[in-house]
Amino acid sequence: MATGHTDPRRRERLLAAALDLIVEEGVADVSRRKNAARAGVPLGSMTYHFTGIDELLLEAFTGYADHVVAVFDQHLAGATTPEEAREAVTDLIHTLSGGPRRDLILVQELYTPAARSEPYRALCARWMRRSRALLETHFPPDTARQLDALIEGLTLHRALDDDPPGRLVTREAVGRITGA
Template sequence: MAAPGRQTEKGERRRALLVDAAADLLAEGGFEAIRHRAVAERAGVPLAATTYYFSSLEDLVTAALDSLARAELADARRLLELRDDPAEIVLDLLLGPRSRTEGLDAVLRRFERLIGSGRRPFLATVLREQRVEFDALLTEALARAGFRPRPGGVRRVTALVDGAVLSGLIEAAPDPRGIAREALAEAVAE
């Protein structure tokens, strides 16, 4: 049963705890890590809370993916405002911010999540909405890095970097962020 339309402050906090826990599990272990019991345990709430606040596991997964992506976008915006290296922010957007510190494992988890999203049609709407924000922020970061992509150029840069990183992953390259940096430099030089 889904939660009533109007929630109490405690209910909103509990729902937020569940979303945060599910987002953490998604980032750490992919879609398979999000299970009612695991989310409830991570959030420190009763198991029944997951089905009270979310009508299905799909709803919980959608909320987790949305939360994780919004947090990553917010981090990238904050770094842009702080005038961090725009090329590194572009790499954060394309490979995930955890790739700075966790390297290969973080990149593998991110690509698995992206590919896994395609197997979950219920995520299509949230992914389309996120893509608009992602492309706008990526365009801004690229501009600050000195690259002014033509219309459609942001998607081309994304495809080039993603393809280079995926090829590197297939070849067991130890530094996917380095591969992405080289591909980005190539794309910017064009």
């Protein structure tokens, strides 16, 4: 049987499998056995790579949060004027809300343990700080905080609405918060 040292991608496969299982079954139903089977690795690999299911889930959600922060950065990095930054935020909201259902499910599944468990709450707090830091390169801190909440709320509303509001409504909301 191969060890973790002979299969350098085993840990990443376990993390990817955890996210897949969270999307398909919910965070509460992810188990060591299911995760190992989904990743196509021996059950002992779970113990080799992670101290327990909480460490696996927290690391998987951390990777997901890193991905979303990278999406924020991709949208905001090119903006050089306040108007470009407002348009980048509008684009970001529409990208996130129009993205795969997987992303919507992962965010909502993360909020459940964050409501009950300090390590997950701390992960969400770090994620918010990183998102706001990117927004603060274009807007004052209080405005960045409000925009971060707007992005989250509009993304959720747009993703779940049968008739989501268009770009004009999003652009207007961003403009109101940013004083445009």
